[in-house]
Amino acid sequence: xxxxxxxxxxxxxxxxxxxxxxxxxxxxxxxxxxxxxxxxxxxxxxxxxxxxxxxxxxxxxxxxxxxxxxxxxxxxxxxxxxxxxxxxxxxxxxxxxxxxxxxxxxxxxxxxxx
Amino acid sequence: xxxxxxxxxxxxxxxxxxxxxxxxxxxxxxxxxxxxxxxxxxxxxxxxxxxxxxxxxxxxxxxxxxxxxxxxxxxxxxxxxxxxxxxxxxxxxxxxxxxxxxxxxxxxxxxxxxxxxxxxxxxxxxxxxxxxxxxxxxxxxxxxxxxxxxxxxxxxxxxxxxxxxxxxxxxxxxxxxxxxxxxxxxxxxxxxxxxxxxxxxxxxxxxxxxxxxxxxxxxxxxxxxxxxxxxxxxxxxxxxxxxxxxxxxxxxxxxxxxxxxxxxxxxxxxxxxxxxxx
Numbered sequence: 001x002x003x004x005x006x007x008x009x010x011x012x013x014x015x016x017x018x019x020x021x022x023x024x025x026x027x028x029x030x031x032x033x034x035x036x037x038x039x040x041x042x043x044x045x046x047x048x049x050x051x052x053x054x055x056x057x058x059x060x061x062x063x064x065x066x067x068x069x070x071x072x073x074x075x076x077x078x079x080x081x082x083x084x085x086x087x088x089x090x091x092x093x094x095x096x097x098x099x100x101x102x103x104x105x106x107x108x109x110x111x112x113x114x
Numbered sequence: 115x116x117x118x119x120x121x122x123x124x125x126x127x128x129x130x131x132x133x134x135x136x137x138x139x140x141x142x143x144x145x146x147x148x149x150x151x152x153x154x155x156x157x158x159x160x161x162x163x164x165x166x167x168x169x170x171x172x173x174x175x176x177x178x179x180x181x182x183x184x185x186x187x188x189x190x191x192x193x194x195x196x197x198x199x200x201x202x203x204x205x206x207x208x209x210x211x212x213x214x215x216x217x218x219x220x221x222x223x224x225x226x227x228x229x230x231x232x233x234x235x236x237x238x239x240x241x242x243x244x245x246x247x248x249x250x251x252x253x254x255x256x257x258x259x260x261x262x263x264x265x266x267x268x269x270x271x272x273x274x275x276x277x278x279x280x281x282x283x284x285x286x287x288x289x290x291x292x293x294x295x296x297x298x299x300x301x302x303x304x305x306x307x308x309x310x311x312x313x314x315x316x317x318x319x320x321x322x323x324x325x326x327x328x329x330x331x332x333x334x335x336x337x338x339x340x341x342x343x344x345x346x347x348x349x350x351x352x353x354x355x356x357x358x359x360x361x362x363x364x365x366x367x368x369x370x371x372x373x374x375x376x377x378x379x380x381x382x383x384x385x386x387x388x389x390x391x392x
Contacts, residue, residue: 032323043233045273047328051358052149070321073236096150098190100233 030067035076039090040102044073049099056097060089073102138271139332140365140385141350142280142309145243145271147185147193147228154185160385162367166378168294171207175296175378178202179219185226193226195247201257203296217254219300220263223247237321240272245284259300261290267307278313278330296378303342303376310335313354330354332365340376347371348380363387 044050050068053075057066062083067076075094079085087104094101138144140158148154157180164175181199188194199219206212224247232240245267252258267284284307291302299305313332318325334350352365367383 040236042236043231043239043273045237045239045278047326047356047358048361050325052152056149056152067323069323070236070325071323096190098147098149098187098228098231100231 027065030065030076030078032067032069032076034078035067035107036079036084037077037090037104037106038074039077039094039104040074041068041094042073042100042102044068044070044099052097053094053099056093057090060085060093139280139311139313139334139350139354140352140363140387141334141336141348141367142282142311143245143267143269144280144282145226145228145241145269147191147226147243148187150187150190152187154183154187156183156387156389157181158183158385158387160383162383163381164296164378165381166296170210173205173207173378175206176204177296191228191231193228195222195224195226197222203256215256217257218252219254219257219297220249220252220259222249222265224265226269234274238274240270242268242270244268249286251290259288259291261288263288263290276315276319278311278315278332280309280311280313282309283307294376298338298346298377299340301340301342301376303340303344305341306339308337308339327355327357330356334365336367342376344374344376345371346374346380352385361387361389363389 041053044053047070050070054066054068057063057075057077062079062085063077064080065078068074069076077085077090090104091101138146160179160181162177162179164177166173166175179199179201181197183195183197185193185195198221201217201219203215204212205215224245226243226245228241228243230240230242234240247265249259249263249265251260251262253260263286265284265286267282270281272279286299286305288299288302288304291300293302295301299307311332311334313330315328315330317329330353332352332354336348336350337345338348339345347370348367349370350365350367352363354363355361363386365385367380367385369380372379
């Protein structure tokens with residue numbers, strides 16, 4: 001059927017455009033041990049929610065890399081060198097993404113969290 | 115008005131949308147929002163098979179709809195949304211001949227305001243939104259009502275562990291249109307939609323720090339009423355695969371209860387959806 005052929009062509013076109021425009025940059029995921037701060041998050045129920053949080057966090061000035069842990073409901077963040085970010089800025093970023101921020105824990109001098 | 119199919123497809127694909135709505139079934143709008151300053155994109159291709167009876171006799175119709183939906187998060191709670199529905203029709207009347215047409219439905223533009231959000235745990239959440247907008251006339255021959263039709267709605271999304279429940283209601287005031295139309299809500303009578311959905315995450319059972327993809331099965335019950343007395347109930351099972359930067363979905367729609375005299379009857383439909391994060 002001609003209409004179904006058009007449908008198949010459309011799908012193929014969409015897929016082709018998508019494949020051609022995604023995943024062009026690859027950066028190793030942030031090692032949790034290297035994170036400077038973790039922010040607990042509520043209401044983050046899917047992989048795309050996690051990606052939204054990651055992208056919004058990485059737009060914040062001073063954030064080098066973010067990694068979301070869906071299992072624990074937290075985002076781990078590494079700062080650019082010598083550029084710590086305030087708790088208020090991190091909380092605001094979580095709210096901007098549409099989620100509820102929880103406890104914010106910075107890494108202490110011994111490598112633990114406080 | 116003449117529309118060039120390749121040009122319209124090109125425009126739809128290149129629309130400057132950047133992100134997708136998450137964990138949303140195909141036919142029941144969710145209460146989720148893309149986030150402040152973020153664009154969301156969704157593209158669906160639907161094939162629908164209709165039949166009906168007009169004054170000049172019975173007819174059959176195959177219809178292909180290619181819809182691009184774009185949303186922009188004005189704030190975390192307020193979303194501006196627009197839809198671009200392109201349509202191909204293959205119309206056949208046994209008594210006469212076949213005809214094919216291409217055009218654009220009217221263009222819904224709306225605001226979605228999330229007035230309630232309760233995030234209960236790292237995963238569980240309940241959200242509710244109000245929706246309001248207008249369908250702008252496309253002035254596309256055979257496809258446009260050539261009228262401005264306002265609508266209001268409400269949507270609820272609840273996620274609890276691996277389970278997701280959605281509900282949606284919408285009322286549209288039709289101020290134009292023809293007495294006999296092909297699609298629900300396109301005629302002269304006001305249109306009411308009631309949708310319910312259930313979604314179940316089949317994989318993974320538990321999220322971890324390495325989770326990058328989820329697979330869901332979903333089922334929807336879509337109720338359609340019009341003030342001319344027409345009504346139908348559709349059952350829509352489907353599957354959704356959602357990764358961090360893309361999602362793919364497939365669902366079929368089957369009528370389980372139909373009383374339709376003023377428009378074409380849907381026999382069955384299938385929708386493919388692909389979403390990408392750029």
